[in-house]
Amino acid sequence: MKNSNIKELILGPTDNNLLMDFKGISISQADVLNTWHYLAFVEDTLEVIIYQSTNKRSTFTEAGNSLIEYLISIKTHRFRDLLFVCTLYPLLMPRDYRIKRSPFCKKDLSYPVRKILNIGKGYFFYYHQLEILYSLLTNCSHEESFLFRRDWNLKKSYTRDIASKTMVTQNCSLLDFIIYFSIDNNLFFYQANYYGANLLCKLRC
Numbered sequence: 392m393k394n395s396n397i398k399e400l401i402l403g404p405t406d407n408n409l410l411m412d413f414k415g416i417s418i419s420q421a422d423v424l425n426t427w428h429y430l431a432f433v434e435d436t437l438e439v440i441i442y443q444s445t446n447k448r449s450t451f452t453e454a455g456n457s458l459i460e461y462l463i464s465i466k467t468h469r470f471r472d473l474l475f476v477c478t479l480y481p482l483l484m485p486r487d488y489r490i491k492r493s494p495f496c497k498k499d500l501s502y503p504v505r506k507i508l509n510i511g512k513g514y515f516f517y518y519h520q521l522e523i524l525y526s527l528l529t530n531c532s533h534e535e536s537f538l539f540r541r542d543w544n545l546k547k548s549y550t551r552d553i554a555s556k557t558m559v560t561q562n563c564s565l566l567d568f569i570i571y572f573s574i575d576n577n578l579f580f581y582q583a584n585y586y587g588a589n590l591l592c593k594l595r596c
Contacts, residue, residue, distance in 0.1 A: 397594065399457060400432075401428070441480040461480070470592055472512070475512055504524065504527075507524050516573060517583050518582050521580050523536070525557075
């Protein structure tokens with residue numbers, strides 16, 4: 392990995408003009424004025440790979456919070472691993488999830504369900520993982536699975552009711568499945584950062 396091509400910046404509340412020069416950031420003016428921002432991007436592109444904001448500047452001085460240091464520590468060039476990091480880096484920073492599979496015996500799961508889990512390296516957290524699995528289990532349309540996933544992240548109560556009644560196996564509901572394989576305590580699903588992962592792949596040694 393040619394980590395020298397990746398640059399990192401910490402921008403404070405007074406750097407709002409420079410912050411707005413970066414593409415791919417969707418934040419309000421209030422956020423720009425009141426928070427610190429961590430940016431990781433490919434040199435000379437001004438294209439953000441990973442974006443993280445915080446109210447505490449000291450967060451960025453702690454060991455392991457640098458994207459470059461994290462990429463060095465995991466020692467991987469595989470696209471699936473880079474996608475994992477690019478998508479979850481703001482979550483990885485404080486809790487240091489490693490590139491690994493969750494320690495669950497998947498022998499009772501069907502082959503299609505195991506394949507869906509493998510997309511997330513044994514975790515269940517991408518938008519498209521939930522949409523694919525929900526469509527598989529209910530035989531619904533893509534639009535219906537999209538709406539279910541969207542409303543799940545909005546914490547609409549009906550989605551929990553449906554998930555508790557939709558079975559992945561004879562003894563495991565979709566709700567149980569999400570709770571077990573989710574990567575965060577809020578059971579939130581994330582949009583895969585394919586753009587960032589593709590940029591990192593181009594920096595392979």
